[in-house]
Amino acid sequence: MLTRIYGTAWATEKGLEQHLLQIAEAEKRDHRKLGREMDLFHFQEEAPGAVFWHPKGWTLFQSLINYMRNRQDEAGYVETNTPDMMDKSLWETSGHWDKFSDMMFRTEAKDDKIYAIKPMNCPGAVEIFKQGLKSYRDLPFLLSEFGKVHRYEPSGALHGLMRVRAFTQDDAHIFCTEDQITQESKTVCDLILSIYKDFGFDNVRIKFSDRPEKRVGDDAIWDKAEAALMQAMEATGLEYTLNPGEGAFYGPKLEFVLRDAIGRDWQCGTLQVDLNLPGRLGATYIGEDGNKKIPVMLHRALFGSLERFTGILIEHYAGHLPFWLSPLQAVVATITSDTDEYAYEVQKALVSKGIRAEIDTRNEKIGYKIREHSNSKVPAIIAVGKKEAEDKTVSVRRIGSSETKTFKLEDIVTSLSKEAKSPIE
RNA sequence: GCCGCGUUAGCUCAUUUGGUAGAGCAGUUGAUUUGUAAUCAUCAGGUAGUCAGUUCGAUUCCGACACGCGGCACCA
Numbered sequence: 001m002l003t004r005i006y007g008t009a010w011a012t013e014k015g016l017e018q019h020l021l022q023i024a025e026a027e028k029r030d031h032r033k034l035g036r037e038m039d040l041f042h043f044q045e046e047a048p049g050a051v052f053w054h055p056k057g058w059t060l061f062q063s064l065i066n067y068m069r070n071r072q073d074e075a076g077y078v079e080t081n082t083p084d085m086m087d088k089s090l091w092e093t094s095g096h097w098d099k100f101s102d103m104m105f106r107t108e109a110k111d112d113k114i115y116a117i118k119p120m121n122c123p124g125a126v127e128i129f130k131q132g133l134k135s136y137r138d139l140p141f142l143l144s145e146f147g148k149v150h151r152y153e154p155s156g157a158l159h160g161l162m163r164v165r166a167f168t169q170d171d172a173h174i175f176c177t178e179d180q181i182t183q184e185s186k187t188v189c190d191l192i193l194s195i196y197k198d199f200g201f202d203n204v205r206i207k208f209s210d211r212p213e214k215r216v217g218d219d220a221i222w223d224k225a226e227a228a229l230m231q232a233m234e235a236t237g238l239e240y241t242l243n244p245g246e247g248a249f250y251g252p253k254l255e256f257v258l259r260d261a262i263g264r265d266w267q268c269g270t271l272q273v274d275l276n277l278p279g280r281l282g283a284t285y286i287g288e289d290g291n292k293k294i295p296v297m298l299h300r301a302l303f304g305s306l307e308r309f310t311g312i313l314i315e316h317y318a319g320h321l322p323f324w325l326s327p328l329q330a331v332v333a334t335i336t337s338d339t340d341e342y343a344y345e346v347q348k349a350l351v352s353k354g355i356r357a358e359i360d361t362r363n364e365k366i367g368y369k370i371r372e373h374s375n376s377k378v379p380a381i382i383a384v385g386k387k388e389a390e391d392k393t394v395s396v397r398r399i400g401s402s403e404t405k406t407f408k409l410e411d412i413v414t415s416l417s418k419e420a421k422s423p424i425e
Numbered sequence: 426g427c428c429g430c431g432u433u434a435g436c437u438c439a440u441u442u443g444g445u446a447g448a449g450c451a452g453u454u455g456a457u458u459u460g461u462a463a464u465c466a467u468c469a470g471g472u473a474g475u476c477a478g479u480u481c482g483a484u485u486c487c488g489a490c491a492c493g494c495g496g497c498a499c500c501a
Binding site for chain 1: 426427428436457458459460461462463464474491492493494496497498499500501
């Protein structure tokens with residue numbers, strides 16, 4: 001009988017200790033554990049790889065979407081929404097069916113058609129572009145969509161929020177001319193990095209992936225697409241690594257990679273240059289010379305998968321989300337029931353300024369409440385007792401600190417509502 | 426999907442060779458009105474993932490399946 005034994009070896013006892021400590025630290029940051037503890041989401045057997053978002057998790061998710069929507073508005077995108085199911089024939093035309101049909105969910109209705117549940121948003125975007133006659137003056141044409149896509153990922157690949165079968169992309173498709181590829185790509189790179197900075201990610205790895213073995217389009221088109229993307233990459237002056245043969249089947253791509261708590265890398269943002277699908281799906285515009293031309297399509301996602309980005313964020317902050325992202329920003333905790341009335345007044349004042357605040361008037365000691373709300377990662381615990389009620393003040397304890405500071409009620413409302421704004425407001 | 430491992434209360438875990446399960450926390454109820462990380466007591470909580478097999482008897486042994494964990498492969 002053959003027996004396999006696994007193990008790790010360390011040069012010193014200290015090295016081993018450090019390793020074990022690191023594992024323990026990573027476990028504390030694990031988004032699957034924190035997701036349960038913070039009551040953000042759950043999974044269950046009936047829907048493997050699909051998220052049940054709880055109220056607090058969905059609040060966080062929506063904060064991310066709102067932020068992204070603002071950034072995209074600012075950058076000139078117009079938002080769209082396309083059907084979740086479309087006839088199989090569309091996916092055959094796009095080439096997805098040929099390469100990914102066994103990883104696509106499909107369904108049927110009473111008619112004889114087979115509908116595919118979308119694994120990507122791009123064909124839908126092309127169909128919107130195709131409506132009405134487009135001129136070169138309309139380019140670049142920036143269509144965004146928060147699209148929920150489904151992919152039958154291999155069972156062994158599923159991993160918490162990081163790898164799921166149903167996820168939401170902050171997707172967009174930029175229709176442009178070949179001459180515009182470099183500028184548009186550079187703009188996207190700058191946008192991604194600026195956004196990541198707002199979430200505390202300063203070290204983003206970028207990978208350049210070129211033509212894979214299984215692909216559509218002839219080599220001349222690939223030469224052109226790769227050269228254009230490479231040129232854009234050079235124009236940004238950013239560092240990147242080559243990832244040969246790892247591009248999409250329709251074009252080369254950039255991957256913006258973030259690292260989780262235990263050092264695993266995950267592709268988040270992406271930018272893909274596509275000289276194939278617009279032609280296959282029949283998109284055209286009228287050029288300066290009055291002739292029909294086929295536009296270039298840049299696929300891009302900034303967070304990538306909202307689910308994955310949320311998972312990375314939770315691990316990055318070890319659950320201590322920045323105030324503006326916290327689903328529950330403040331809890332007003334009473335010391336005795338004598339001050340319940342004032343506590344409600346405090347909570348009301350906070351909520352009226354858009355702060356997500358709850359109240360805890362339970363018959364428990366203040367130490368108990370502090371412990372509980374600290375464990376659930378509430379960024380601001382606001383204690384009110386007799387003293388505070390008399391002076392119209394509050395005693396605030398911030399997460400990660402054991403210090404208590406006293407503020408006038410109106411001052412804390414002002415400063416917290418300032419803190420509650422997203423970085424671009 | 427592949428290799429290995431796992432699945433016992435809401436959560437974290439215990440149940441020495443097969444004799445149908447126990448704790449802490451959470452929850453209930455009651456008392457306590459409390460000043461910054463756990464007040465005390467009380468009660469309740471389970472077809473041991475599912476199905477099948479061996480056995481007088483299965484949480485325990487065998488098998489299949491589901492889901493999960495670690496890695497691989499995959500990742501539009």
